[in-house]
Amino acid sequence: MEAGPVFTTSAVVASCFGFVLIGALQALYGPSIPALRDDFGLSPSAAGLGLSAHFAGGVAGVLLFDRRFGRTGNRRILAVAYLLMAAGAAGFALAPDWPLALLAALLAGIGFGGIDYGLNRLFATGFGRRSTAMLNILNAHFGVGAILGPALIGAVGAEHYPALFLAFALANLPLLLCLRGVRDHAPQPASADTGDRTPVGAALRSVLAVFVTLYVLHVGIEAGVGGWEPTHLESVGYGAGAAATATSVYWLMMTVGRFLAAPIALRFSAQTIITVSCAGMTACLLLAAIPDLAPYAYAGVGLFIAPIFPTGLPWLSRVAPSARRAGAIVMAASMLGGVAAGPALGKIIEWSGVGVVPLILAVVSAVCLASTLWLTRTTRRPSP
Incomplete structure (x- = not known):
């Protein structure tokens, strides 16, 4: 070896x-x-x-x-x-x-x-x-x-x-x-004592299901903002050029957010980072419903959503080391979230108008926050 x-x-x-x-x-x-x-x-x-x-x-x-x-x-x-x-x-x-x-x-x-x-x-x-x-x-x-x-x-x-x-x-x-x-042998998850508890049986299945939910929904938000932000901004009075520029800034802020998260991850736990990210993302999506704040709020969404995907994977590896396929299931599900977001939001827009996009996404983001809080509580090792 x-x-x-x-x-x-x-x-x-x-x-x-x-x-x-x-x-x-x-x-x-x-x-x-x-x-x-x-x-x-x-x-x-x-x-x-x-x-x-x-x-x-x-x-x-x-x-x-x-x-x-x-x-x-x-x-x-x-x-x-x-x-x-x-x-x-x-x-x-x-x-x-x-x-x-x-x-x-x-x-x-x-x-x-x-x-x-x-x-x-x-x-x-x-x-x-x-x-x-x-x-x-x-x-x-x-x-x-x-x-x-x-x-x-x-x-x-x-x-x-x-x-x-x-x-x-x-x-x-x-x-x-x-x-x-690249070392040819696939390493095992790190065994450092992080305070995480490893669930088993039905509890493990529930944890994996909630991780899948978190990943599907947050990638859906990521794709939903990227796909529908220009349409929403144009509907509230911004020109096509300004709307396209604002969407580019959203993707730029997501990239910046991941670079910024790297040193933060050395000091704070994955649970804390993802909780703050989901809370900030929810607040920014609510603010995006206010036309004057919308472009800046969408940039904030990009900044807060950035660390969730890469930060959650090591957390999943630690709490479910025996579930060999957990990472693959979560990543595959996240891609399906990206595929489904466009048509799903399109149907909602047909029913309610494009103005509801940030509010609908804020509700989805709140579910991400609730999922993170549940995972934190479920996987935290009880105090002696």
Whole structure:
């Protein structure tokens, strides 16, 4: 069995760059829609299936690669994931028709899911007490990519999307060389005494169910704000340019929030960070219902929601070390939350109008807060 650190310094840097790539790839589909419609003669809803296929592949990738962890070395798992994402991105760029493009997007999504799950899992257990801080840094680089992708589309024009997909496909390949710096044996969750209690039996199932709820709902909020903030801001009097800029600031603040959370995670527990995040997110969403405050409030949502995803994974690893597939189930469920948020909010808007979006999301955020408080109480070790 291998000893030593899970990642060398070069492997950490390469992993962060890998997260820039998966963030950028996911964010390229939306801005490419006008060119996709022209190239393939698609309706708006049909063109949007590219991102849906990518997300569907992501869910499959998380579940498939989870089954190989512990059976196949970490290096081989990550190498296959990078190659699948590269092949899918290149296939999407070169596809002669839309069905093949969707198949390529699905393939890229499987690789995306493998990278997302594999690196999150290794970072969640591979740095001891620093794992939460390192996970926030890793996931902050996803945000860097999510900002970079649309910026590049804006710079070169949507009609040149094939060149960008090809460029990101090729950028995966040098990362294969850095996998030598990843320890091949999957580490076990850190055993430091954090005051967490490990539930068993029915209590463990309840804890996992509430973690899934927290992840599905908070990712739904993340996607819901990103998707509907421009529409809401325009409905209360902001111009299209101002609304688009405010939405970019929301994503920027999410990235900044994860970088800021890294040093905070070294001093405060995951429970405290997520509780404060959910409370702040709820308050900001309520403030977003006030037109004059809405753009600033949405920026606050981005800042507060930022640490929840990466901070919750080490907490889950500590309280459910025997539930081997817990992380995969939670991550796959979170992707489904992102897929469901758009259509669900669309239906609510049809019934009640776009003005209710921040209030509906505030209610969902309050459920996230209640879930966090329940998890904190249930997993806290009783005082002697």
